[in-house]
Amino acid sequence: MAAVLDATPFNFVAIVLCISIGAGLMGSLLGLGGGLILIPVLTLVLKVDIRYAVGASIVSVIATSSGAAAAYVRDGLANMRVAMFLELATVAGAVTGAMLAGMVSGRALYFLFGSVMAYSALAMLRKLREDGRPREEPPPDALADRLALHGSYYDVSTGGEVAYRVHRPLVGLGLMYVAGTVSGLLGIGSGALKVPAMDLAMGLPIKVSTATSNFMIGVTAAASAGIYFARGDIDPFIAGPVCVGVTLGAFAGSRYLTKLKSGSLRRLFVAVLLWVSYEMLSKGIHG
Numbered sequence: 001m002a003a004v005l006d007a008t009p010f011n012f013v014a015i016v017l018c019i020s021i022g023a024g025l026m027g028s029l030l031g032l033g034g035g036l037i038l039i040p041v042l043t044l045v046l047k048v049d050i051r052y053a054v055g056a057s058i059v060s061v062i063a064t065s066s067g068a069a070a071a072y073v074r075d076g077l078a079n080m081r082v083a084m085f086l087e088l089a090t091v092a093g094a095v096t097g098a099m100l101a102g103m104v105s106g107r108a109l110y111f112l113f114g115s116v117m118a119y120s121a122l123a124m125l126r127k128l129r130e131d132g133r134p135r136e137e138p139p140p141d142a143l144a145d146r147l148a149l150h151g152s153y154y155d156v157s158t159g160g161e162v163a164y165r166v167h168r169p170l171v172g173l174g175l176m177y178v179a180g181t182v183s184g185l186l187g188i189g190s191g192a193l194k195v196p197a198m199d200l201a202m203g204l205p206i207k208v209s210t211a212t213s214n215f216m217i218g219v220t221a222a223a224s225a226g227i228y229f230a231r232g233d234i235d236p237f238i239a240g241p242v243c244v245g246v247t248l249g250a251f252a253g254s255r256y257l258t259k260l261k262s263g264s265l266r267r268l269f270v271a272v273l274l275w276v277s278y279e280m281l282s283k284g285i286h287g
Contacts, residue, residue, distance in 0.1 A: 009237075013237075013241045014241075015046065016042075016238065016242060016245070017241040017242075017244060017245040018245065019038070019041050019042075019245070020038065020060065020242045020243075020244070020245025020249065021245040021246070021248050021252075022037070022249060023037040023038045023041070023245070023246055023249060024060070024063070024064055024245060024246035024247060024248060024249025024250040024251075024252075024253065025249035025250070025252055026253070027060075027064045027246070027249070027250060027253070028064055028068035028214060028249065028251075028252075028253030028254050029210070029253045029256065029268070037272070037276070038053065038056065038242065038246075039053045039054060039057050039113070039280075040276050040279050040280060042057075042238070043283070044279055044283065048238060050109055050110065051233050052233060052234075052235045052238055053238075054101070054109070054228070054233065055228045055229075055233035055234035055238075055239065056234065056235065056238045057242075058221050058224060058225045058228050058234070059221075059225065059234060059239045059242060059243050060239075060242045060243060060246040061183075061220075061221035062218045062221045062222055062225065062243075063242075063243045063246040063247040064214065064217065064218070064246050064247075064249075064250040065216075065218025065219070065221070065250075066247065066250075068250040068251065068253060068254040069214050069215040069218065070254075071251075071254035071255070072211035072212075072214055072215060072254060073215065075153070075211075076152075076153045076154065077153050077208060077210075077211035077212075078208070078211040078212045078215045079149070079166075079204065079208055079211075079212045080215070081147060081148060081149050081151075082149050082151075082166060082169075082172075082198070082202075082204070082212055083212050083215045083216050085147060085149065085169065085173070086172060086173060086198075086216065087176075087216055087219050087220070088173070089173045089176040089180060090176045090177070090179055090180035090183070090194070090216060090219070090220040090223075091219060091220060091223040092180060093176065093177040093178065093179065093180020093181040093182075093184065093220075094181070094183050094184040094220045094223040094224040095180075095184065095224060095227070096180070096184060097180065097181040097182060097183060097185040097224060098184035098185075098224030098227035098228060099184070099227065100181075100184070100185055101184060101185050101227075102231060104185065107284055108284070109284075110281075110283040111280075111281065111285065112182075112185065112284075113280045113284075114276075114277045114278070114279075114281030114282075114283075114284055115277075115281070116182055117273045117274075117276050117277035117280065118273075118274075118277040118281065120193060120195075120196050120273050121270050121273035121277060125270055140165075140167075141165075141166065141167040141168065141169065143169050144165070144166040144167055144169050147169065149166040149169060150163075150164065150165045150166055151166075151208070152164065153205075155207070162205060164203065164204060164205055164208065165203065166202050166203060166204060167202060167203050168201055168202055168203075169202065171201050171202070172197055172198065172201055172202040175193070175197040175201060176197065178193065179194050179197060179220075180220055180223075183217070183220050183224065184223075184224040184227075194209075194212075194213040194216060195209045195210055195213050195269070196209075198212060206266055206269075214250075
């Protein structure tokens with residue numbers, strides 16, 4: 001059993017449940033899966049061993065996807081064709097990462113987690129200055145045209161239909177294998193990599209990237225969850241309240257994404273990534 005703060009079992013479950021609701025809310029808004037917030041809180045605040053935290057996070061990712069993805073598909077935000085195309089790579093990467101996770105030390109996992117978050121934050125910061133400007137039309141892409149990956153959605157915050165074209169799908173496919181591997185290693189759903197990959201590399205709007213990531217992360221996590229379970233890294237005492245809380249938070253978050261402005265969403269994304277990156281890198285460096 002993981003080491004935790006001095007607390008009765010009831011208090012511990014209540015604390016984890018409340019934290020998980022907030023993580024699910026944030027995860028569904030940003031397409032991150034909740035693990036990005038859960039793992040630092042469980043390990044740094046509640047002193048849960050990182051391997052149990054990662055195992056609980058894998059479960060939370062599936063719960064976040066289940067709680068939010070249906071609403072995003074219904075509202076036309078999630079691009080199903082893009083999601084199914086990219087899942088080919090993320091599932092393969094998730095299995096690879098889950099198999100490697102048992103060979104990597106806890107300290108290395110902290111450092112890798114923080115490094116991934118720092119990279120994602122820097123990539124999104126570069127994009128911030130472009131918010132509010134007209135989106136540049138990407139060059140035609142023969143594969144994206146053949147697969148009919150382009151789409152449109154109704155943006156409640158602007159009151160208009162937003163059409164977009166997808167480009168460089170093969171670059172996205174390669175990045176998704178890396179994202180899937182990170183997901184299997186860290187149990188975070190890798191939305192922190194999926195969202196920037198779709199937003200920056202493939203030209204999807206930030207809201208579509210977030211919604212599509214929410215749909216994808218559950219499938220990616222499910223591909224590696226069985227390996228974590230067989231290895232004994234999923235503790236029901238931790239994973240149970242995490243799953244319930246994240247599902248509630250994700251369902252609530254799915255109602256607010258369409259109402260947020262893209263610039264505000266991106267700033268929130270960057271702020272969360274920078275905080276988590278700092279905390280986890282500090283843990284990885286100092287032990």
